[in-house]
Amino acid sequence: MDFGFGPEDEAFRREARTWLRAHLTGEFARAAGQGGPGSEHEAGPVRREWERELGRDGWIGLGWEAGGYGNRRASLTQQVVWAEEFARAGAPARVGHIGENLLAPTLLTYGDEEQRKRFLPAVARGDELWCQGYSEPGAGSDLAAVRTAAVRDGDGYRVTGQKIWTSLAQDADWCFVLARTDAASARHEGLSFLLVPMDQPGRVDVRPIRQMSGTSEFNEVFFDGAVARAEHRVGAEGDGWRVAMGLLALERGVSTLVQQIGFAAELSDVVALALREGAGADPVLRQQLVRAWAELRTMRWNALRTLGGTGDPGAPSVAKLLWGGWHQRLGELAMRVRGAAAALGPHDWTPENPYELDALQRLFLFTRADTVYGGSDEIQRTILAQRVLGLPKERRA
Known part of the structure; x- marks a missing residue:
């Protein structure tokens, strides 16, 4: 290519x-x-x-x-x-990246023209923001275990349940929700993909989750009879699993390259710190920095190859495994370059001057989740084993 x-x-x-x-x-x-x-x-x-x-x-x-x-x-x-x-x-x-990069391609692939005309112009103007209602406390990596229920009520649905780790929910106008519309169903069956407005006081409750880094990027979202209109169901009733999996396949495209440019800037900061603090004189650290640079270049070529249309069903999982592990190792490398000073904040703690983190400390703490969110490493390897290598599915009790 x-x-x-x-x-x-x-x-x-x-x-x-x-x-x-x-x-x-x-x-x-x-x-x-x-x-x-x-x-x-x-x-x-x-x-x-x-x-x-x-x-x-x-x-x-x-x-x-x-x-x-x-x-x-x-x-x-x-x-x-x-x-x-x-x-x-x-x-x-x-x-607005969730609306642009996740919802829009899904509507273009699985939605109808009325849904496209209703939602895509608002995303394109930057007027409506979206969040993703997939994970639940008992259904994270095992997404087929979702229990959020959607009961038909006249010309719509009443959605009741809890979603978790929902990025940008505190600002979102809409949420696309994977919910169970057939109470008697199990696993992948009986699920539907619903577009739910977030502005429903008393029916949608967003609670930020405070992390060990002190920030709150993620949220819990509680639905208590929230209304979703029938014409805002994407795909047929019960066809939600196919739509949800199609969305995940569309998730890692051009945005992966944006992510890698951000990674390159973080790596440059770590290299600059190593040179400034003299850590670059350590041959082991120097080798690790060079390896991080080489691996990042390899990820770029792989992303461009994927965009070229390889048709490889395992490409999204390979990309996630590559960048998740790489970014986590970069956070660890940043702390090794810092040495003992990595355990200290930018200033001493007092009640008037509370504990804070600098950029590299936040990098280290946040990247602990890189191999979990967006599909854990275990799930990605299972996808590759079953869908690419043709290995048998794991038996369930």
Whole structure:
């Protein structure tokens, strides 16, 4: 595969850079780099307005098919160009990526035209934000064990249950929910994929989960008879598992390259610290830093190869295994470079001056979850074993 960019792509790159320079000013410039993984609590209102700024000029939804939804036309390579330039510009982290990168491709694949016309323009404008209602306290990696129930009630459903680890739920306008619409069903059967409005006081309750890093990126969401309209069910009733799995297959695309540019910036910070503190003189640490750089380059080529259309059913699982483990090792490496000082905060703790973490300490703590969220390593290996290698399914008691 040719990993280069053509003249049209480079012209698109210049347009993207010009736009970003012109618009990353004022409060947007002051929020530059804020809101990434482990820091999603930062600059919420500014980042929401940044989403609308992107939407006003059609920069949301570049990967969608043509359909008049308010987004620009862009080839696959131009989508990669935009993702790279956005990350390199140090723009505030997106708050609308779940709607753009998860919901929209799902509606384009499994939804009907009325659903696309209702929801995609609002995502493209940056007006409506989404969250994902999949995991539950007893159904995380084993998603087929979901117990959230949706009971038919006239022209809609009443949704009751609990979701957990729900990113951005505190700001979301809508949630796509995997719920059981057949009370007598089990496992993959009897599930439906519902679009549920979050603004239902007394019926939808969002509770932030405070982490050991001191921040609250994730939430618990409680549904108590929340209303979902029948025309907002994606796919047929009982077909939710197929839609939900299709969404996960669509999850890791161009956004993976954005993630890797962020990883590169974090690695650069660790290397700079090693040089500044003299840790680079340690041959073992130096080798680990070089290996981290080489592995990151390999992940980039793998991501580009996947975008080229390999048709490999195991590609998303391979990508998750690669970046989850790599990022976790980077957090550990950052602490080894810091040495004993890694155990100290930026200042001494007092009641007036509470305990805080610096960027590398947050990196270390947040990356402990990298091999769990988004599908644990065990689940990814099971997918590869069964769907790619053709090994028999694990017997259940």
